[in-house]
Amino acid sequence: MSWLNLEGKIVVITGAASGIGREIAAVFAENGAKVIIADLSQKGEDVVSQLPGGRERHLYIQTDVTKVVSVEAMVKKTIAICKRIDILVNNAGILIPRLLVDPEDPKGKYELHEEEFDRMTSINQKGPYLCTQAVVREMIERKVKGVVVNITSESGLEGSEGQSCYAATKGALYAFTRSWAKELGKFGIRVVGVAAGILEKTELRTLEYEKALAYTRGITVEKLRERYEKVSVPLGRAGRLREVANLVCFLASDKASYTTGTTYNISGGKTRA
Numbered sequence: 414m415s416w417l418n419l420e421g422k423i424v425v426i427t428g429a430a431s432g433i434g435r436e437i438a439a440v441f442a443e444n445g446a447k448v449i450i451a452d453l454s455q456k457g458e459d460v461v462s463q464l465p466g467g468r469e470r471h472l473y474i475q476t477d478v479t480k481v482v483s484v485e486a487m488v489k490k491t492i493a494i495c496k497r498i499d500i501l502v503n504n505a506g507i508l509i510p511r512l513l514v515d516p517e518d519p520k521g522k523y524e525l526h527e528e529e530f531d532r533m534t535s536i537n538q539k540g541p542y543l544c545t546q547a548v549v550r551e552m553i554e555r556k557v558k559g560v561v562v563n564i565t566s567e568s569g570l571e572g573s574e575g576q577s578c579y580a581a582t583k584g585a586l587y588a589f590t591r592s593w594a595k596e597l598g599k600f601g602i603r604v605v606g607v608a609a610g611i612l613e614k615t616e617l618r619t620l621e622y623e624k625a626l627a628y629t630r631g632i633t634v635e636k637l638r639e640r641y642e643k644v645s646v647p648l649g650r651a652g653r654l655r656e657v658a659n660l661v662c663f664l665a666s667d668k669a670s671y672t673t674g675t676t677y678n679i680s681g682g683k684t685r686a
C-alpha cells in the first residue's frame with residue numbers, strides 16, 4: 414500500500430481532456446486509481462490511452478457538465494462499469510475575460526454580455542452542482558465515504574480586473590464547498606476546494622483569451638505574456654500543474670481524512686484567499 418492509499422479508487426474528473434484536469438488524471442492514475450474522464454472534448458480518448466494502464470483501466474465518457482441528462486448518463490455508465498464512485502473532481506471550467514462596462518468602446522466588444530455570463534455560470538457553477546448532486550446520490554446509496562474536490566481560483570475571493578463574472582462563479586465554489594461539507598458530513602462525505610493562482614500555460618490561455626484579457630487591463634498581448642514570465646509571486650514563478658494535481662490527490666486521500674469544508678489556496682504566496 415502506498416502512502417496516499419489511492420489504489421483502486423474510482424475517480425471521476427470533469428474537464429480532464431486538457432490542462433489541470435489532465436494532470437490530475439495522471440497523478441491519480443500513477444497512484445493506482447481508476448480514472449473516468451468526463452469531458453465534452455473527444456481529446457479525452459487520447460488522454461485515457463496515455464495514462465498508466467491506458468484504455469484497459471481508465472475510461473473516457475463524453476459529458477457536458479451543463480446538461481443534467483448528460484451528467485446523469487455519465488454517472489450511470491460509471492456505476493454500471495465500476496460499481497461505485499469514490500472521488501469526484503469538479504474541474505471543468507472556462508474563462509472569458511470581460512469588463513462590466515467599457516465607456517471607451519460604444520460597441521462594447523469586451524463588455525460582459527448575457528450570453529457570456531450564462532456560459533461561464535453554467536459551466537463553472539451549474540456544472541459542479543449537477544455533477545456533485547448526481548455523484549453524491551450514488552455515494553450515499555452505496556454507503557461510500559467519498560470525497561468531492563472543487564477546483565476554484567484565487568480570484569473567487571480576491572476578485573479580478575476583467576474577470577468579474579469568472580471570479581463570481583469561482584466564489585460560488587467556495588460557498589458550495591462550505592455548505593456541502595455541512596450537509597454531507599453526516600454521511601462521511603468530505604468536500605474540499607483547491608484555489609489555484611497563476612499557473613503554467615494550459616489550453617485555457619487561447620489567443621482570444623489573451624487578447625480579451627490584455628484589453629481589459631489596458632496593455633498589449635506581448636506585455637501580458639511578459640507578465641506571465643515575471644509574475645509578482647513570492648516564490649518567483651508560476652505554479653506547475655503537477656503541484657496543483659499533487660494537492661488535489663492529497664486532499665482526496667485518507668491522509669486528509671479530517672479536512673472538509675475548506676478551500677486550499679495554491680498561489681505561491683501571491684494571495685491569502
Ligand SMILES: NC(=O)c1ccc[n+]([C@@H]2O[C@H](COP(=O)([O-])OP(=O)(O)OC[C@H]3O[C@@H](n4cnc5c(N)ncnc54)[C@H](O)[C@@H]3O)[C@@H](O)[C@H]2O)c1
Nearest residue numbers: 428431432433453454477478505506566609612615616617
Ligand atoms: N489555468 C489556470 O491558470 C487556472 C487557475 C485557477 C483555476 N483554474 C481552473 O482550473 C480548471 C481547469 O482549467 P484549465 O486551465 O486546465 O483549462 P483547460 O481549458 O485546459 O481545460 C478545461 C477543460 O474543460 C472542458 N470543458 C469545457 N466545457 C465543458 C463542459 N460543458 N462539459 C465538460 N467539459 C467541459 C474542456 O473541454 C477542457 O478539456 C478550471 O475550472 C479553471 O477555472 C485554472
